[in-house]
Amino acid sequence: MASLQFAPFSSALNHGFWHVLTRKKLEEFRLSDEARVIHGSYSNGDQQGLPCRMSIDFDAFESDGSVPRRASVAPGMLLLKNTMDDFKSADKKKIIEEAGKQIWDDIQSGAVLENPSLLSRFALLTFADLKKYYYYFWFAFPALAAEEGTFESDTPKKLVDVYSPDQIVALQSSVDALINAGKGVQHSYFVIRSSGDTSLEADLLSNWESAIVDGCLTVGFCDPCTLELNPGWPMRNLLALALAKWRDTVTVLRVVCFRDRTREGKRETSHSLVINLKLAKLDQDSTATECPKVVGWEKNERGKLGPRMVNLSTSMDPARLAESAVDLNLKLMRWRLLPSLNLEKIASTRCLLLGSGTLGCNVARSLLAWGVRQITFVDNGKVSYSNPVRQTLFTFEDCINGGKPKAQTAAERLKQIFPGVQTKGVSLSVPMPGHAVAAGQDEEQVRKDVQILEQLIDEHDVVFLLMDTRESRWLPTVVAASKGKLVMNAALGFDTYVVLRHGFRGPKPDKTAEDSGGAGSAATNLSAAEQALSGKLISGGDLGCYFCNDVVAPGNSTRDRTLDQQCTVTRPGVSMIASALAVELMVSVLQHPDGGHAAADSSANEGHLEAPLTSALGLVPHQIRGFLSRYQTVLPPSIAFSKCTGCSPLVVQRYEAEGFSFLLNAFNSPTFLEDVTGLTELHKETMDAEVWEVSDDDDF
Numbered sequence: 053m054a055s056l057q058f059a060p061f062s063s064a065l066n067h068g069f070w071h072v073l074t075r076k077k078l079e080e081f082r083l084s085d086e087a088r089v090i091h092g093s094y095s096n097g098d099q100q101g102l103p104c105r106m107s108i109d110f111d112a113f114e115s116d117g118s119v120p121r122r123a124s125v126a127p128g129m130l131l132l133k134n135t136m137d138d139f140k141s142a143d144k145k146k147i148i149e150e151a152g153k154q155i156w157d158d159i160q161s162g163a164v165l166e167n168p169s170l171l172s173r174f175a176l177l178t179f180a181d182l183k184k185y186y187y188y189f190w191f192a193f194p195a196l197a198a199e200e201g202t203f204e205s206d207t208p209k210k211l212v213d214v215y216s217p218d219q220i221v222a223l224q225s226s227v228d229a230l231i232n233a234g235k236g237v238q239h240s241y242f243v244i245r246s247s248g249d250t251s252l253e254a255d256l257l258s259n260w261e262s263a264i265v266d267g268c269l270t271v272g273f274c275d276p277c278t279l280e281l282n283p284g285w286p287m288r289n290l291l292a293l294a295l296a297k298w299r300d301t302v303t304v305l306r307v308v309c310f311r312d313r314t315r316e317g318k319r320e321t322s323h324s325l326v327i328n329l330k331l332a333k334l335d336q337d338s339t340a341t342e343c344p345k346v347v348g349w350e351k352n353e354r355g356k357l358g359p360r361m362v363n364l365s366t367s368m369d370p371a372r373l374a375e376s377a378v379d380l381n382l383k384l385m386r387w388r389l390l391p392s393l394n395l396e397k398i399a400s401t402r403c404l405l406l407g408s409g410t411l412g413c414n415v416a417r418s419l420l421a422w423g424v425r426q427i428t429f430v431d432n433g434k435v436s437y438s439n440p441v442r443q444t445l446f447t448f449e450d451c452i453n454g455g456k457p458k459a460q461t462a463a464e465r466l467k468q469i470f471p472g473v474q475t476k477g478v479s480l481s482v483p484m485p486g487h488a489v490a491a492g493q494d495e496e497q498v499r500k501d502v503q504i505l506e507q508l509i510d511e512h513d514v515v516f517l518l519m520d521t522r523e524s525r526w527l528p529t530v531v532a533a534s535k536g537k538l539v540m541n542a543a544l545g546f547d548t549y550v551v552l553r554h555g556f557r558g559p560k561p562d563k564t565a566e567d568s569g570g571a572g573s574a575a576t577n578l579s580a581a582e583q584a585l586s587g588k589l590i591s592g593g594d595l596g597c598y599f600c601n602d603v604v605a606p607g608n609s610t611r612d613r614t615l616d617q618q619c620t621v622t623r624p625g626v627s628m629i630a631s632a633l634a635v636e637l638m639v640s641v642l643q644h645p646d647g648g649h650a651a652a653d654s655s656a657n658e659g660h661l662e663a664p665l666t667s668a669l670g671l672v673p674h675q676i677r678g679f680l681s682r683y684q685t686v687l688p689p690s691i692a693f694s695k696c697t698g699c700s701p702l703v704v705q706r707y708e709a710e711g712f713s714f715l716l717n718a719f720n721s722p723t724f725l726e727d728v729t730g731l732t733e734l735h736k737e738t739m740d741a742e743v744w745e746v747s748d749d750d751d752f
Contacts, residue, residue: 062103068110088130096274097122104276124240126172139179152194152346165258168241171289190359191350196292211324223252267303275309375472407518414631429459484523486607523606529698549630552675555595556648589651599698605725652689
């Protein structure tokens with residue numbers, strides 16, 4: 053009697069599998085550790101010397117995934133853990149016993165006779181460290197161990213020593229026909245009938261009873277083993293089936309380990325094995341209903357039971373690695389805290405940063421962290437020696453030899469930080485009211501500058517006003533209002549800041565009637581002024597812009613500046629606070645169902661924590677005014693000023709009708725905008741009005 057030793061499976065995971073697993077983890081599975089159905093395959097056509105390989109490919113998650121020629125499908129279960137601790141502490145004994153119990157139940161129910169591939173189940177325990185692209189895994193190929201004394205085995209023989217060449221050729225053809233007629237079911241296990249002395253025929257495993265001859269049943273299986281005297285791992289569960297279901301009627305089990313390879317251009321099966329086993333009869337009082345012992349955890353490269361690890365960080369494109377890692381940080385936020393967070397909307401938002409200094413650099417960094425993929429810088433300055441310590445995209449080398457252009461340098465540095473961002477820098481002087489334009493060549497240059505700015509605003513979704521001077525924000529305010537763009541404004545004092553969103557003139561998002569109400573909804577029949585007086589939330593379309601609190605037109609603020617007025621003198625932390633809030637406010641607006649039309653939350657209603665919030669990220673204010681000396685923040689809303697020199701219909705409509713000629717008048721004449729909006733008349737009425745003197749004792 054020979055002692056059978058089975059060659060165990062060795063896992064072979066294609067890199068494509070890990071790429072697909074990474075994508076599915078990020079986009080579908082997220083933090084779920086639910087078991088997932090996958091499939092693998094093993095070949096019975098490997099060359100001599102190769103181990104029994106269970107291959108897992110990129111299409112392992114597809115139920116109709118392709119299986120290589122002369123390969124057998126194997127159903128599997130993926131157990132993907134979220135942490136290394138979960139991976140280490142997973143109950144390995146329970147995992148393999150449950151997988152083995154599934155095979156045993158399928159044997160008892162007869163399911164394996166209809167779908168023999170169920171005998172080749174496997175389990176894959178894994179943990180994917182998607183920040184480093186380390187993948188830890190451990191395979192279990194569950195095999196039902198036969199009890200001692202349940203069978204006696206002869207020494208394995210070569211197929212050519214048992215059957216004639218004609219019989220072998222007939223068997224080859226019959227196995228091919230059986231597999232090709234599988235109709236989606238892999239018949240990698242089958243029974244074999246003799247038809248005279250010259251023919252062998254493979255048949256379905258479910259027809260085993262009709263294949264018994266004088267107590268002998270011949271069965272075959274596609275054997276992945278290439279060793280001369282050892283059968284492959286799949287035979288173990290075939291033997292378990294025979295011992296559990298056939299011992300009453302089968303005395304001798306002949307097993308053909310069918311191996312099918314191509315050698316020197318010719319098909320060859322002569323290296324297949326034939327093993328005769330004598331099955332012991334069940335005792336009269338015995339039953340075969342209890343699941344046998346289950347074995348089958350794969351050994352690692354050191355030959356010990358333990359997991360393996362594959363490092364794909366060097367084989368993957370570093371740019372794609374960075375992009376996936378950035379996405380992972382944001383997706384973790386959505387998975388754990390904000391399931392409704394629309395990251396795709398943020399990523400697709402095109403942002404134009406007018407100003408590439410302290411505010412521009414910090415805004416860009418925050419946009420990058422939120423996953424924004426398209427950022428354009430605009431500035432006409434160069435990096436100076438005082439810039440790098442506060443302007444986070446510049447270094448000392450950028451200041452040498454007169455300094456590099458700020459916009460282009462900021463774009464290049466942003467690309468170095470994250471190659472996945474689409475960014476560019478544009479050197480441009482933004483024309484301003486109060487800065488007269490000389491006729492001739494200067495006028496043509498200003499016309500070109502205006503056209504470039506108009507095109508840039510048209511190509512982007514959100515415009516950030518981050519410049520040094522007040523008047524430089526006027527032209528983008530007018531153009532953005534005309535084009536219906538979302539405008540975010542940030543301005544700094546020594547220890548104060550203001551961040552605000554301009555009133556939005558763009559189209560309202562498509563929403564159902566059910567979505568149009570609720571807390572923070574802009575739906576109202578009241579005018580903006582009536583909303584403010586009645587305490588109602590002001591609609592986003594009725595909010596004021598940066599210039600709405602002014603009663604004078606913006607003028608040349610750079611004339612006769614002293615040294616301390618020639619640059620923005622602020623406490624260092626103010627710009628970082630304001631920049632971060634400007635980006636957070638933009639994201640909050642984007643996440644609100646009403647978008648730019650979201651009604652303005654204010655300090656008056658921010659304390660009602662029990663009130664429902666329409667935006668996934670909380671309040672969506674109009675303005676955020678901070679006072680660092682008192683560490684205080686207020687959220688005052690304000691309605692659009694009908695005589696505003698920046699966003700009022702009086703200005704926007706004249707700009708749309710007259711174009712550059714209107715702008716040229718605004719640049720050259722200090723009082724032009726005041727005349728257009730009626731501020732000149734308002735000033736006159738104020739001066740002519742009677743002034744009352746009142747004292748603190750007067751009671752009104």
